Amino acid sequence: MPTETRTTCPYCGVGCGVIAKVEDDGRVSVKGDPDHPANFGRLCSKGSALAETLDMEGRVLAPMVHGKPVSWDNALDLVAERFSSAIRDHGPDSVAFYLSGQLLTEDYYVANKLMKGFIGSANIDTNSRLCMASSVAGHKRAFGSDTVPGTYEDLELADLVVLVGSNMAWCHPVLYQRLSAAKANRPHMKVVVIDPRRTATCDIADLHLAVRGNADVALFNGLLHHLAQEGHVDEAYVAQHTTGFTEALMACQHTSLSELAEVTGVSTLQLRLFFQWFANTRKVVTCYSQGVNQSSVGTNKVNAIINCHLATGRIGKPGSGPFSLTGQPNAMGGREVGGLSNMLAAHMDIANDADRDRVQRFWASPIMAQKPGLKAVELFEAVAAGKIKALWIMSTNPVVSMPNADFVKAAIEACPFVVVSDMYGSTDTARLAHVLLPSAGWGEKSGTVTNSERRISRQRPFLAAPAEARADWWQMAQVGCRMGFGAGFAYQNASEIFQEHAALSAFENDGSRDFDIGAHAALERQKYDALEPFQWPQPAGSKPDETRFFANGRFYHPDGRARFVAVPANLDHRPSAEFPLILNTGRIRDQWHTMTRTGRSARLSSHMAEPFAEISPSDTRQFDLEDADLVELTGTTGARCVVRALITDRQAPGSVFVPMHWNDSNSARARVDSLVSNERDPISGQPALKNAALTMQKFEASCHAFLICREKPLELDFDYWAIAPCDGGYRLELAGHPPTDGWQSWLVRTLRLPENIDIVGLSDEPTGAVRMAAFAAQQLLAALFVASRPVAVSRQWAVGQLMETHDRRSRIALIAGRPPADQPDKGAIICSCFNVGLNEIAAVAQTGCNTVDAIGEMLKAGTNCGSCRPDIRRIIAERQVIAAE
Ligand SMILES: Nc1nc2c(c(=O)[nH]1)N[C@H]1C(S)=C(S)[C@@H](COP(=O)(O)OP(=O)(O)OC[C@H]3O[C@@H](n4cnc5c(=O)[nH]c(N)nc54)[C@H](O)[C@@H]3O)O[C@H]1N2
Numbered sequence: 001m002p003t004e005t006r007t008t009c010p011y012c013g014v015g016c017g018v019i020a021k022v023e024d025d026g027r028v029s030v031k032g033d034p035d036h037p038a039n040f041g042r043l044c045s046k047g048s049a050l051a052e053t054l055d056m057e058g059r060v061l062a063p064m065v066h067g068k069p070v071s072w073d074n075a076l077d078l079v080a081e082r083f084s085s086a087i088r089d090h091g092p093d094s095v096a097f098y099l100s101g102q103l104l105t106e107d108y109y110v111a112n113k114l115m116k117g118f119i120g121s122a123n124i125d126t127n128s129r130l131c132m133a134s135s136v137a138g139h140k141r142a143f144g145s146d147t148v149p150g151t152y153e154d155l156e157l158a159d160l161v162v163l164v165g166s167n168m169a170w171c172h173p174v175l176y177q178r179l180s181a182a183k184a185n186r187p188h189m190k191v192v193v194i195d196p197r198r199t200a201t202c203d204i205a206d207l208h209l210a211v212r213g214n215a216d217v218a219l220f221n222g223l224l225h226h227l228a229q230e231g232h233v234d235e236a237y238v239a240q241h242t243t244g245f246t247e248a249l250m251a252c253q254h255t256s257l258s259e260l261a262e263v264t265g266v267s268t269l270q271l272r273l274f275f276q277w278f279a280n281t282r283k284v285v286t287c288y289s290q291g292v293n294q295s296s297v298g299t300n301k302v303n304a305i306i307n308c309h310l311a312t313g314r315i316g317k318p319g320s321g322p323f324s325l326t327g328q329p330n331a332m333g334g335r336e337v338g339g340l341s342n343m344l345a346a347h348m349d350i351a352n353d354a355d356r357d358r359v360q361r362f363w364a365s366p367i368m369a370q371k372p373g374l375k376a377v378e379l380f381e382a383v384a385a386g387k388i389k390a391l392w393i394m395s396t397n398p399v400v401s402m403p404n405a406d407f408v409k410a411a412i413e414a415c416p417f418v419v420v421s422d423m424y425g426s427t428d429t430a431r432l433a434h435v436l437l438p439s440a441g442w443g444e445k446s447g448t449v450t451n452s453e454r455r456i457s458r459q460r461p462f463l464a465a466p467a468e469a470r471a472d473w474w475q476m477a478q479v480g481c482r483m484g485f486g487a488g489f490a491y492q493n494a495s496e497i498f499q500e501h502a503a504l505s506a507f508e509n510d511g512s513r514d515f516d517i518g519a520h521a522a523l524e525r526q527k528y529d530a531l532e533p534f535q536w537p538q539p540a541g542s543k544p545d546e547t548r549f550f551a552n553g554r555f556y557h558p559d560g561r562a563r564f565v566a567v568p569a570n571l572d573h574r575p576s577a578e579f580p581l582i583l584n585t586g587r588i589r590d591q592w593h594t595m596t597r598t599g600r601s602a603r604l605s606s607h608m609a610e611p612f613a614e615i616s617p618s619d620t621r622q623f624d625l626e627d628a629d630l631v632e633l634t635g636t637t638g639a640r641c642v643v644r645a646l647i648t649d650r651q652a653p654g655s656v657f658v659p660m661h662w663n664d665s666n667s668a669r670a671r672v673d674s675l676v677s678n679e680r681d682p683i684s685g686q687p688a689l690k691n692a693a694l695t696m697q698k699f700e701a702s703c704h705a706f707l708i709c710r711e712k713p714l715e716l717d718f719d720y721w722a723i724a725p726c727d728g729g730y731r732l733e734l735a736g737h738p739p740t741d742g743w744q745s746w747l748v749r750t751l752r753l754p755e756n757i758d759i760v761g762l763s764d765e766p767t768g769a770v771r772m773a774a775f776a777a778q779q780l781l782a783a784l785f786v787a788s789r790p791v792a793v794s795r796q797w798a799v800g801q802l803m804e805t806h807d808r809r810s811r812i813a814l815i816a817g818r819p820p821a822d823q824p825d826k827g828a829i830i831c832s833c834f835n836v837g838l839n840e841i842a843a844v845a846q847t848g849c850n851t852v853d854a855i856g857e858m859l860k861a862g863t864n865c866g867s868c869r870p871d872i873r874r875i876i877a878e879r880q881v882i883a884a885e
Pocket residue numbers: 012013046131164165166167168170171172194195196197199211212213214215216289290291292295326327328584585586587588589590591592593690691
């Protein structure tokens with residue numbers, strides 16, 4: 001009998017409910033859970049493709065020490081011994097954990113307890129430092145606690161939704177769909193997007209403010225000034241529930257509208273419109289994400305936004321409030337357990353004596369950390385300086401995702417003892433481990449995650465973990481026991497950990513701390529397994545009907561009032577002659593971070609298959625670039641990357657956008673974080689990942705090639721290469737010098753082709769063009785297209801050929817590099833669910849099919865996950881313009 005398990009998506013902070021179905025033969029399929037209150041059945045492209053990422057290729061199946069499999073006992077004893085001896089010889093601060101918002105709450109809780117309460121150091125930080133730290137710091141300044149006041153429903157109830165530094169269409173797609181649907185139902189609702197780029201999210205925007213990088217503080221200060229000047233301040237609210245208004249207003253009174261336009265790069269007309277909309281709409285939600293947090297002034301940006309909500313009393317009420325969108329599935333859970341080096345468990349503070357004492361008593365801990373530990377950037381600096389003797393990295397890939405990534409890589413290489421817990425052994429970080437521990441992954445592990453609206457949901461297992469893979473909490477607890485802390489770490493299962501976590505949240509709380517889930521402090525295992533998604537707070541003995549914080553105007557500062565924070569509006573980055581461009585980085589629709597999971601799906605890789613830089617057309621002349629050229633990017637760190645140039649007017653002049661996803665496992669030199677300096681926000685310690693300095697030049701190569709093949713190639717000795725999976729094999733882009741022994745020998749060697757293989761081809765000596773295809777009977781094994789310029793062959797058509805059977809005619813078409821007339825070229829894939837290409841959508845759009853739904857009826861595109869609907873709408877709009885011309 002097939003089984004169905006209700007669980008939660010392991011990707012973004014929307015936290016969608018997923019139903020995973022396992023057939024009798026072991027095949028897995030997923031669909032959205034119609035009863036989950038985050039998504040009501042919807043899933044985006046990444047969620048829909050989850051089943052395709054569950055294969056075993058590359059999984060670590062046993063603990064490895066120096067590359068050799070060992071027993072768990074041996075591995076855990078070794079880890080415990082090395083951590084203990086470092087602590088004995090060099091003190092507790094000579095060891096560190098670097099964790100992740102992708103751990104489950106239970107994993108996170110155990111790690112934090114071990115480091116802060118038993119090792120006695122706070123050198124435990126997480127990739128949330130790169131993600132949410134500025135929001136945490138901004139919340140604590142304003143509210144006295146790290147509280148997200150609102151719920152998703154507020155976005156649907158609002159009359160104005162402002163999205164600041166958030167590409168919601170790609171990064172929180174199901175929430176974006178809820179917002180789009182609400183806007184379609186309530187057409188008077190307005191959406192404003194504030195982002196230097198014209199992103200897919202702008203598709204539903206009534207107004208897009210292409211703000212200059214980091215000018216957000218100036219913009220929101222300008223708004224606060226306008227609100228005060230035009231009499232829109234809620235004086236009673238400000239007087240009763242806040243302090244610091246006058247000082248905050250003073251900090252933003254010096255700029256005229258035209259000066260503001262100059263500073264922000266937004267026209268006075270647009271500024272005025274935005275200010276008026278905000279001033280005159282009672283129900284306003286302002287969502288913000290990494291365009292706000294990942295900045296050297298990130299915390300100030302957060303407070304500049306919150307100031308405007310406090311001034312108008314628009315917080316904690318249905319349809320209004322500031323709303324920090326969390327990125328990772330358990331960014332919030334990590335904050336609840338105190339995973340950051342400057343926090344303690346259950347939203348308590350490590351710098352607070354009473355909090356430390358309370359947690360120590362609760363844990364019966366022998367030695368508590370007494371001060372905040374190192375934040376991510378400083379942590380790796382300490383590793384580089386030799387101060388950290390033993391480091392444990394769990395569920396994150398810092399060699400790719402940390403700023404100054406080459407420095408971080410060298411630091412890890414130089415560290416005397418590095419433990420990495422991951423599901424895969426060949427990530428850029430796992431390759432550097434002395435001890436590699438096999439972790440159970442999504443679908444195998446059990447625990448809870450908290451989404452952006454404080455909703456706690458279960459992740460439930462539906463597959464057995466392969467071979468020796470084990471849960472992360474178990475690994476930590478085992479090491480805790482072996483270090484001599486058995487009493488604190490004798491957990492038998494995740495449910496016991498959750499109980500303890502819930503009990504701590506209620507311990508001596510009495511309403512003094514926002515995070516309280518005491519209602520679940522005695523949750524037995526069966527009930528834990530059946531736990532329905534719920535929103536915190538849920539103190540013991542109550543079923544609160546209020547799901548929003550601060551509705552009563554009470555905040556968590558000792559005087560119960562919120563704080564306005566006076567924030568200066570200086571722009572930090574002025575381009576220099578040497579590095580005239582701004583490097584902006586972020587995400588694409590169908591990939592997740594460092595691609596260790598989404599990068600395995602052919603479907604997800606078809607949307608964008610190689611690393612690229614989005615460049616404004618106005619910068620092409622100065623840098624002598626054309627679309628599809630390769631471009632070499634140089635950062636202030638001295639590192640270089642080579643990626644494809646994508647010229648687009650969505651990109652603002654002087655600014656270049658590069659996705660963060662590509663890494664040394666799938667490209668030659670495209671780890672963009674190697675270019676980013678470790679500049680950071682002085683308050684939150686969050687790195688400025690969106691605003692680095694850059695220069696670039698065209699990358700000259702004597703040859704360019706495109707290759708499709710069944711088997712994964714061996715070593716690739718090219719200046720530029722990028723590999724992605726496709727149906728039936730792999731697709732590669734190559735550039736550099738042609739192989740010295742000729743292309744045919746190269747092909748045979750690199751792909752380990754059998755001797756008697758059938759290779760057909762043609763080459764044109766003067767132009768350097770080569771076309772070559774290798775067949776085994778009617779099956780295509782590989783096709784290679786070489787040219788002196790970027791290869792102009794339809795990628796989608798060529799990729800499809802691996803799955804075809806080949807007769808004489810189609811062999812000729814392959815060598816000609818052109819689809820035959822009866823097999824039109826689909827163009828770049830837009831809808832990855834149904835494999836529908838741009839050319840197909842454009843062709844139908846030109847026949848008068850001019851709504852997304854009509855296209856859906858014709859081609860099915862956009863009718864499953866809906867992630868491509870903004871793209872389809874853009875294609876229709878472009879065709880209409882062309883038709884009108
Ligand atoms: N597809 C996909 N979805 C994801 C993820 C993923 O890897 N892939 N990761 C998840 C995670 S962990 C996170 S944190 C979220 C991130 O979600 P988002 O923050 O929405 O995504 P980003 O692409 O990092 O950046 C958002 C936007 O900030 C803009 N920006 C840059 N500088 C500035 C500035 O100075 N001011 C303003 N106003 N905007 C600026 C960028 O142009 C970019 O469009 O996504 C989550 N969802």
